[in-house]
Amino acid sequence: MQLIAKDREAKREAQLAELERHREERAREAREESFRLEQARAAERAAAAAERQVVTAERANRIAIAALIFVGASFLLSLGALFKRRR
Numbered sequence: 001m002q003l004i005a006k007d008r009e010a011k012r013e014a015q016l017a018e019l020e021r022h023r024e025e026r027a028r029e030a031r032e033e034s035f036r037l038e039q040a041r042a043a044e045r046a047a048a049a050a051e052r053q054v055v056t057a058e059r060a061n062r063i064a065i066a067a068l069i070f071v072g073a074s075f076l077l078s079l080g081a082l083f084k085r086r087r
Helices: 002-086
Strands: none
Touching: none
16 A cells, blocks of 8 residues: 555656646746847847938938038139139
């Protein structure tokens, strides 16, 4: 009778250990999935930030081009005024 009780206890402990192993495995999988989702969100935020930087750089380029045109026009007008005074 004692052998049967010990055998049952051993089986019960083995089942509990198996359940615990499954619980730990599922918890690990959930943590990994959560980590992957957070990485995906971080990548999306980085992509959005990069897009905003592109828009800002394009705007800065347009402003710089406009400034160059203004400087060029001012230079030409100054040259014209200089030549008119020398005549």
